[in-house]
Amino acid sequence: MKMRIIPYALCVMTLGLVACNPNYDMAGMFNGSSERADKRFDESMAYNEKAGYAHLIVPEEYRVYVCTDTHVDSTTHNLEQFVKRYKSDLQCPFALHLGDLVNANNNHEKFFKAVAGAAVGMPVGKDTMFYAVGNHDLYFNQWESYKRFVPTSTYWFDTRTSKGKLLDLYICLDSGEGTLGVKPLDWLRHVLEVKSQEGYRHIIVFTHTHMFKQDDSQGHTSNYSMEETYDITALLSQYHVNMYWSGHDHSREITHYGGVTYIVIDALEDPVEKPFYMVAEMGKNIHYDFVAIEK
Amino acid sequence: MRYRTLLLLLVLTAGRIFAADSTNWVLPEARYAITARVEYAYNKSWGHFANLDAQALLPINKHFEMNVNLQASFKNVYTAGVILRPKFTLPVGEMFFDTEVLYKAVLRANQMDLVTALSLGWRFDYLSVQIGSYARVMENYGREWNSEEAYNVEPFNLLYRLEVFVRPQSCNWNINIVFSDYDDFQFERMWQPLFMLGGRYDIDEHWRVHLDAECKPTGMFHLNAAFYAATVRAGFTYRF
Numbered sequence: 092m093k094m095r096i097i098p099y100a101l102c103v104m105t106l107g108l109v110a111c112n113p114n115y116d117m118a119g120m121f122n123g124s125s126e127r128a129d130k131r132f133d134e135s136m137a138y139n140e141k142a143g144y145a146h147l148i149v150p151e152e153y154r155v156y157v158c159t160d161t162h163v164d165s166t167t168h169n170l171e172q173f174v175k176r177y178k179s180d181l182q183c184p185f186a187l188h189l190g191d192l193v194n195a196n197n198n199h200e201k202f203f204k205a206v207a208g209a210a211v212g213m214p215v216g217k218d219t220m221f222y223a224v225g226n227h228d229l230y231f232n233q234w235e236s237y238k239r240f241v242p243t244s245t246y247w248f249d250t251r252t253s254k255g256k257l258l259d260l261y262i263c264l265d266s267g268e269g270t271l272g273v274k275p276l277d278w279l280r281h282v283l284e285v286k287s288q289e290g291y292r293h294i295i296v297f298t299h300t301h302m303f304k305q306d307d308s309q310g311h312t313s314n315y316s317m318e319e320t321y322d323i324t325a326l327l328s329q330y331h332v333n334m335y336w337s338g339h340d341h342s343r344e345i346t347h348y349g350g351v352t353y354i355v356i357d358a359l360e361d362p363v364e365k366p367f368y369m370v371a372e373m374g375k376n377i378h379y380d381f382v383a384i385e386k
Numbered sequence: 387m388r389y390r391t392l393l394l395l396l397v398l399t400a401g402r403i404f405a406a407d408s409t410n411w412v413l414p415e416a417r418y419a420i421t422a423r424v425e426y427a428y429n430k431s432w433g434h435f436a437n438l439d440a441q442a443l444l445p446i447n448k449h450f451e452m453n454v455n456l457q458a459s460f461k462n463v464y465t466a467g468v469i470l471r472p473k474f475t476l477p478v479g480e481m482f483f484d485t486e487v488l489y490k491a492v493l494r495a496n497q498m499d500l501v502t503a504l505s506l507g508w509r510f511d512y513l514s515v516q517i518g519s520y521a522r523v524m525e526n527y528g529r530e531w532n533s534e535e536a537y538n539v540e541p542f543n544l545l546y547r548l549e550v551f552v553r554p555q556s557c558n559w560n561i562n563i564v565f566s567d568y569d570d571f572q573f574e575r576m577w578q579p580l581f582m583l584g585g586r587y588d589i590d591e592h593w594r595v596h597l598d599a600e601c602k603p604t605g606m607f608h609l610n611a612a613f614y615a616a617t618v619r620a621g622f623t624y625r626f
Contacts, residue, residue, distance in 0.1 A: 123610035229610040268612045269605030270430050300609065303538050312608040313577030316615065317499070319431045325495035328526065347535035349526045
């Protein structure tokens with residue numbers, strides 16, 4: 092009788108350990124615990140309307156530092172290195188973080204404290220970081236804590252010269268659910284339709300979830316459904332978006348499809364063996380390179 | 387040791403357990419059949435829409451059958467699939483090998499999606515399991531075909547299907563529950579499962595009616611999962 096109980100006990104213990112592990116929002120993986128995409132979009136739009144959209148004055152040629160998947164938990168080494176590097180680069184007016192700022196619950200404060208701490212003593216005025224929300228920022232109903240620091244998940248901003256010449260348009264999407272949702276997809280369509288007429292040099296879309304995975308396709312992480320993949324890729328091609336920057340999969344991949352370059356950037360989290368971030372040189376053309384952070 | 391013996395007995399008798407009648411567990415012989423169905427569907431990208439399906443089952447001989455699936459969607463998407471299926475009766479259940487080609491003309495997005503799939507399945511009266519792999523090529527219409535940016539290739543995707551029936555196959559009605567990443571008209575990525583619930587009723591020797599529902603969540607396993615799509619299908623089959 093006692094022997095019979097062992098397999099059941101092992102199953103229960105395994106499930107219990109997984110469920111109690113603070114890194115796994117088991118419920119969120121099957122039924123997301125944060126507000127739904129459309130609700131987050133409404134809140135984001137309300138904020139955007141109040142705060143307005145940013146227009147950054149930059150030189151015609153500048154650099155953008157892009158990182159993703161820092162998954163801040165107990166340590167913040169790689170994140171701090173990244174912040175120090177982009178802030179000490181005088182040609183870099185801003186940086187992007189493509190989501191999964193934190194790993195589990197209650198770490199957003201630690202993340203932003205690390206960003207602020209790393210910035211101490213760095214050149215003034217180089218302190219702009221734009222964020223996309225990732226699935227780990229939404230698990231455990233963390234939209235509530237995320238929006239205390241980043242009140243919008245869907246927005247755009249642009250860069251222009253001091254003489255007012257339009258340069259590049261950046262559009263941030265909330266893809267933490269694997270679908271943009273009904274309203275955000277309409278919003279994207281509308282923004283691209285209007286903005287593509289204004290004569291921007293480049294249009295960049297950045298978000299957390301990757302569009303494609305050619306290498307070991309989808310063996311690692313879930314992304315969009317096929318219907319959404321068809322529609323978003325068609326939209327990006329139609330309005331001549333240059334690049335789609337994403338993270339989520341933790342392994343680098345570059346795909347060219349329909350005139351758009353889709354880049355999945357490596358994870359920057361502390362435990363990974365080879366953390367990388369991307370530096371994009373924005374000029375007449377876009378040149379990008381991946382830079383390692385030494386352990 | 388006692389547990390090993392029990393496990394061995396379970397494996398050896400699995401077919402009998404899954405079969406309705408332990409003296410006659412062989413699945414009913416496939417017959418030539420044509421099916422027509424209409425679908426109401428909703429997803430967060432395309433909204434509400436309808437599809438029309440036509441399907442044919444062609445059992446060429448005892449060990450080889452063929453399926454042809456056609457679908458026209460009111461969202462300007464057209465799908466055609468062919469399945470070649472060698473099959474063998476085993477002492478326990480029936481084993482089959484699906485070789486499928488599915489072509490989808492996504493005219494609304496000016497793209498096509500071609501999937502080729504290979505899978506191995508084993509079915510019983512109450513259960514059918516299938517596992518395999520598929521490759522996908524997406525291509526933009528109207529772009530230079532030999533340019534790198536014209537197409538996207540996802541060479542390896544896992545294909546899986548688990549189907550449970552509440553009654554034996556020979557009964558004149560049945561209900562099935564399916565967990566899979568593909569159906570007759572779509573192949574989803576590995577982490578994008580489909581949940582299906584279906585029923586059929588044989589009115590007489592020739593006519594059969596179907597009613598099926600399908601739900602597709604998005605972001606399961608690695609994203610903040612949410613509802614994405616639902617489909618309801620109704621139709622009939624004529625068996626020759």
